Amino acid sequence: MPPRHALCSRLNEADVQLAITFINASQIQSNRRAATAFNIPRSTLNDRRAGRPARRDC
Structure with missing residues (x-):
């Protein structure tokens, strides 16, 4: 099972x-x-719409 913070991050x-x-x-x-x-x-939301990737994807 993934760590709790990873699961919450994915749902967010x-x-x-x-x-x-x-x-x-x-x-x-x-x-x-x-x-x-x-x-x-x-x-x-503003960052994602501007094209900035999620922190975990960098």
Whole structure:
């Protein structure tokens, strides 16, 4: 079984990708609303949309 922090990180990254998908499909109009809806940090969402990779992928 992977360490707990790795599991939480993976789930959070999945939420980030899902939020980006909703924004790109125009189902959610702003980064702020998407971050609130998916319970993820707004700065993380902004970074991923700008093309910055996840820290664990660097």
